[in-house]
Amino acid sequence: MTKYVKTICPYCGCGCSIILHVKNGKIVRTSPAVNDSINKGTLCIKGMLAHEFVHSPERLKMPLIRENRSFKEATWDEALGMVAEKFHNIKEKYGGSAFGVLSSARATSEENYLISKFSRAVLATNNIDHCARL
Amino acid sequence: MAGLAQTMGAGAMTNSIDEITQTQVLFVIGSNTTEQHPLIGSRIVEAIKKGAKLIVADPRKTHLAERAYVHLCLLPGTDAALINAMMNVIINDGLINEEFIKERTEGFEQLRQNILQWTPERAERITGVKAEDIRRAARIYAGAERAMILYCMGITQHNCSTDNVIALSNLVLLTGNVGKPGAGLCPLRGQNNVQGACDMGALPDVLSGYQKVKDPRVREKFSRAWGVEIPEIPGLTVPEMFEAAEKGIIKAMYIIGENPVVSEAHLSHVEKALRNLEFLVVQDIFFTETARFADVVLPACSFAEKDGTFTGTDRRVQRLRKAIEPLWNSKPDWQIISELAARMGYPMTYADPSEIMDEIASFTPSYGGISYDRLEGPGIQVPCPHKDHPGTPYLHKGSFARGKGKFIPVDYTPPAERTDEKYPLVLTTGRVLFHYHTGTMTRKIDFLNKKCPGPFVEINPADAQKLGISDGDEVYVKSRRGKIKLPARVTGKIKQGVVFVPFHFAEAAANYLTIDALDPVAKTPQLKFCAVNIFAGSEEHGDS
Numbered sequence: 001m002t003k004y005v006k007t008i009c010p011y012c013g014c015g016c017s018i019i020l021h022v023k024n025g026k027i028v029r030t031s032p033a034v035n036d037s038i039n040k041g042t043l044c045i046k047g048m049l050a051h052e053f054v055h056s057p058e059r060l061k062m063p064l065i066r067e068n069r070s071f072k073e074a075t076w077d078e079a080l081g082m083v084a085e086k087f088h089n090i091k092e093k094y095g096g097s098a099f100g101v102l103s104s105a106r107a108t109s110e111e112n113y114l115i116s117k118f119s120r121a122v123l124a125t126n127n128i129d130h131c132a133r134l
Numbered sequence: 135m136a137g138l139a140q141t142m143g144a145g146a147m148t149n150s151i152d153e154i155t156q157t158q159v160l161f162v163i164g165s166n167t168t169e170q171h172p173l174i175g176s177r178i179v180e181a182i183k184k185g186a187k188l189i190v191a192d193p194r195k196t197h198l199a200e201r202a203y204v205h206l207c208l209l210p211g212t213d214a215a216l217i218n219a220m221m222n223v224i225i226n227d228g229l230i231n232e233e234f235i236k237e238r239t240e241g242f243e244q245l246r247q248n249i250l251q252w253t254p255e256r257a258e259r260i261t262g263v264k265a266e267d268i269r270r271a272a273r274i275y276a277g278a279e280r281a282m283i284l285y286c287m288g289i290t291q292h293n294c295s296t297d298n299v300i301a302l303s304n305l306v307l308l309t310g311n312v313g314k315p316g317a318g319l320c321p322l323r324g325q326n327n328v329q330g331a332c333d334m335g336a337l338p339d340v341l342s343g344y345q346k347v348k349d350p351r352v353r354e355k356f357s358r359a360w361g362v363e364i365p366e367i368p369g370l371t372v373p374e375m376f377e378a379a380e381k382g383i384i385k386a387m388y389i390i391g392e393n394p395v396v397s398e399a400h401l402s403h404v405e406k407a408l409r410n411l412e413f414l415v416v417q418d419i420f421f422t423e424t425a426r427f428a429d430v431v432l433p434a435c436s437f438a439e440k441d442g443t444f445t446g447t448d449r450r451v452q453r454l455r456k457a458i459e460p461l462w463n464s465k466p467d468w469q470i471i472s473e474l475a476a477r478m479g480y481p482m483t484y485a486d487p488s489e490i491m492d493e494i495a496s497f498t499p500s501y502g503g504i505s506y507d508r509l510e511g512p513g514i515q516v517p518c519p520h521k522d523h524p525g526t527p528y529l530h531k532g533s534f535a536r537g538k539g540k541f542i543p544v545d546y547t548p549p550a551e552r553t554d555e556k557y558p559l560v561l562t563t564g565r566v567l568f569h570y571h572t573g574t575m576t577r578k579i580d581f582l583n584k585k586c587p588g589p590f591v592e593i594n595p596a597d598a599q600k601l602g603i604s605d606g607d608e609v610y611v612k613s614r615r616g617k618i619k620l621p622a623r624v625t626g627k628i629k630q631g632v633v634f635v636p637f638h639f640a641e642a643a644a645n646y647l648t649i650d651a652l653d654p655v656a657k658t659p660q661l662k663f664c665a666v667n668i669f670a671g672s673e674e675h676g677d678s
């Protein structure tokens with residue numbers, strides 16, 4: 001059975017609506033949405049292939065922690081525990097101005113809001129920006 | 135968006151994408167729209183078919199430039215001179231909109247004084263565009279009842295980016311081409327949620343809804359909402375952060391979904407900064423070039439594995455819907471941040487992103503009326519201040535966000551770096567249709583890699599001949615900061631004296647060559663202009 005999920009193309013700022021075709025937990029195809037969409041049934045080549053990178057075997061599969069010159073896989077508990085501890089120590093030692101946070105113009109708005117809140121309320125810094133200033 | 139905020143009070147696309155096909159004249163400057171914003175590119179072609187006239191200002195003969203009524207083939211970085219000269223023609227020909235200027239603007243007299251010096255002949259010497267073509271373009275633009283200007287990185291990635299945007303804004307105000315459907319000034323946002331990221335306050339000087347950190351009332355409001363003091367001093371921009379990291383002032387960075395090791399200007403600088411950090415966390419979908427420098431790498435999930443919203447380039451808030459469960463051990467960014475906050479003693483308890491949006495709406499005026507139950511249809515264009523508000527298809531109807539539109543005279547600022555005998559060519563960078571930004575997503579896709587497998591440098595046949603370079607030759611492109619090796623693509627589509635390198639490819643990252651001079655106000659790096667030379671791959675000079 002195929003499930004169809006209407007969502008937004010992850011690439012440019014045009015905001016085309018796409019339909020992801022999901023079969024057994026795998027996205028097998030992307031098609032353009034016709035109704036309630038800015039693109040009205042069309043998609044550029046990038047949009048047509050919007051799903052392809054999702055199942056790429058090259059995806060990061062586990063948290064990684066540096067060990068000398070390489071990385072070792074870690075659990076979320078280990079990785080987040082380590083980040084929390086280091087951030088905490090740096091904040092204690094140098095204060096909020098020792099942090100820099102880069103947010104992403106590809107993350108959702110909700111995520112960008114949380115990243116801003118995290119920077120300001122938890123790390124105590126206004127050093128937050130994203131790479132695509134326009 | 136510093137420029138537009140100063141002149142009109144809002145830094146966003148004034149119109150809707152649908153209005154492109156309803157306008158009479160389109161002026162596209164510094165945007166290779168077909169490759170950067172394909173849907174908008176095809177809407178422009180549709181508009182031409184319906185009779186709209188297209189003016190394109192670009193040093194490359196882009197897909198749209200080939201279809202343009204007038205193609206202003208200007209030297210990179212000379213936009214302000216070109217726009218000033220267009221205004222000179224409009225004023226001298228009496229094509230200004232006097233009523234609009236009187237009712238809705240301020241500062242006209244100062245602008246007029248400045249513009250009188252900008253004859254098309256003077257601009258011709260700076261821009262390389264024939265005075266006659268500048269006159270034609272000016273008359274077409276000013277002669278229309280509804281005209282739209284679209285611009286992108288070509289305008290904003292210069293050390294004079296704020297001035298360029300202000301010059302365009304002056305042109306719009308001079309002709310009253312704003313505040314009605316099909317008329318306005320449209321910055322095209324690059325990545326899909328640039329508008330959303332800015333609206334949400336992922337910026338050093340503002341909180342969500344562009345509420346200024348400096349304003350004590352704003353800080354008080356957010357301090358109350360978030361339950362902690364908000365730091366008072368505005369923060370650092372991306373290039374400033376890397377500078378501070380290099381100097382050892384910034385000790386730790388948290389980089390989420392970005393790959394500055396490929397995307398930022400003057401890369402060797404960025405790498406040095408990252409190496410200098412005590413602690414670096416990178417959160418991404420793939421193991422990026424930037425992740426190589428990390429101490430901890432956190433696996434985020436893709437757009438298909440989470441709910442949320444994106445705000446498109448025309449300010450349309452639309453729903454992203456989860457199609458599949460997070461793959462492998464990845465988690466959505468919002469969840470990772472919430473868990474990390476909780477571990478640091480600041481609980482963030484959201485059952486799902488709709489609750490985050492409710493919080494955003496409660497103290498972000500422009501999103502006041504946004505909630506997930508209203509986003510089932512085609513989305514809502516912000517500003518949308520309350521629950522019964524239908525959204526805003528075009529901005530500045532009746533009055534500007536800042537009250538009156540403001541004319542600010544600007545002059546042409548020569549690029550921070552000039553060409554000379556040793557570096558006689560101008561390098562400009564940009565994107566190609568088949569890839570997206572630094573390529574972390576698109577380069578994983580076989581089909582796209584076959585269409586455009588690797589980096590290249592575009593060079594005009596006349597320049598190529600002088601340098602003894604043929605199409606397909608491996609060449610070195612060298613600037614005062616570094617060099618890269620890549621194949622040459624000899625093409626008449628690029629202006630003589632100018633070369634073009636796309637910036638998606640880590641193996642020959644164009645940004646090793648670029649200069650990190652910043653626009654003094656907007657802090658956008660000068661990615662679009664630097665002086666270079668080219669050598670055949672076998673020549674010794676390449677290594678000197």
Ligand code: SF4
Nearest residue numbers: 009012016044047173
């Ligand atoms: S389908 Fe193409 S034009 Fe539409 S949002 Fe995606 S990349 Fe942009």
